[in-house]
Every structure is written in structure tokens, then in C-alpha cells.
Amino acid sequence: MIELEPRHFQCPGYYIRAASKAFEAEGATALRHRVFVKEQGIFPDHDRDDIDLIATHLVALSTYAHEADQVVGTVRIHEEAPGLWWGSRLAVDRDFRAVGHLGAELIRLAVCCANARGCDRFLAHVQMQNVPLFHRMHWKSLEEVTIHGTPHMKMAADLIHYPPCPDPVSGWYHRAPVREHLS
Numbered sequence: 001m002i003e004l005e006p007r008h009f010q011c012p013g014y015y016i017r018a019a020s021k022a023f024e025a026e027g028a029t030a031l032r033h034r035v036f037v038k039e040q041g042i043f044p045d046h047d048r049d050d051i052d053l054i055a056t057h058l059v060a061l062s063t064y065a066h067e068a069d070q071v072v073g074t075v076r077i078h079e080e081a082p083g084l085w086w087g088s089r090l091a092v093d094r095d096f097r098a099v100g101h102l103g104a105e106l107i108r109l110a111v112c113c114a115n116a117r118g119c120d121r122f123l124a125h126v127q128m129q130n131v132p133l134f135h136r137m138h139w140k141s142l143e144e145v146t147i148h149g150t151p152h153m154k155m156a157a158d159l160i161h162y163p164p165c166p167d168p169v170s171g172w173y174h175r176a177p178v179r180e181h182l183s
Contacts, residue, residue, distance in 0.1 A: 017171025
């Protein structure tokens, strides 16, 4: 008899798009709190700041029968100066980090969305453990910095690899690779 390990159900598809509904914005805020306050301890109470008021918030939504049901990833983008865009607060729910490419898809939408809005340069302060992912996605390391007591790498995206996405609210549907776990 084949015995399967118990595991959490993870849906096969995800919407990657700009948050456009209250539950999406609230889910992104709750996810950031879980990751940056509770899990990583970077912030004592909350990670919200003034950038939240001007940023475009992007989300990865798990789906059930193609209906979005849970925010499992988020990132925000904002224009600091004409043509200069920043990405920040990239977070993927702990239970969904093994799902193929959710963080990468959020990064891709972030840069493609900014590129459609006149981005000449896209920067991010990336936690050191995530630098290899960004390198694979055509980002260049600029300098090491410490932010909120945590080491980061200031990085720049190579915009040629990120075609403009003029409609981030529609975003796209990402199907995670199917993996079989048999003992």
C-alpha cells in the first residue's frame, strides 16, 4: 500500500494582479504583518508607512474553481521621482513558498507595471537570502545596505526583460507546476 504524507492543499492556479478589492488590500496587509512582524521580527508592531498611501499594491491570489479566495503573496511599487520606481515589501505566505514562482511572478508584474507607466529605472532593497532569485531574474546588485537592522542588497532590474503591462488589475493567471509526492 502506498502511504502519502499529509500536506496542506495548494491550489493549482494563482491570479497575479493589482489589488482592486477590499479583501485583497486587507489580505496583503495581513500577510505583510505575518511575514515582517511575526515571522521575521523586522518591525515591532506593523510595517505600514507613508509609501502605502501612494503605492500600487500587487497580490498573488490562490484560486478555488478559478475564484480568488486568499492572498498568498504581495509586493508594492511606487514612483519616487519621474521615471524612478521602487518595489518593496515582497512577501509570500510561508505555506505557499514551495509553490513554483509566486515571488518571481510578483516581481515580474511589479516591474512590467512600472515599465508601462514610464519607468526608466526600477530599484529594490532585497533581503540577502533573496538576492540569487533576483539575479536569475536579470537584476544587478548595486550595494549592500542595512534597513531596519536587516542586511539588504540594493538592486536594479534590467528593464529589457520586463515588457510593459498596461493593465495590472487584469494581471495574469499563473498555473503552478504539478508535483506528485509518492512514497
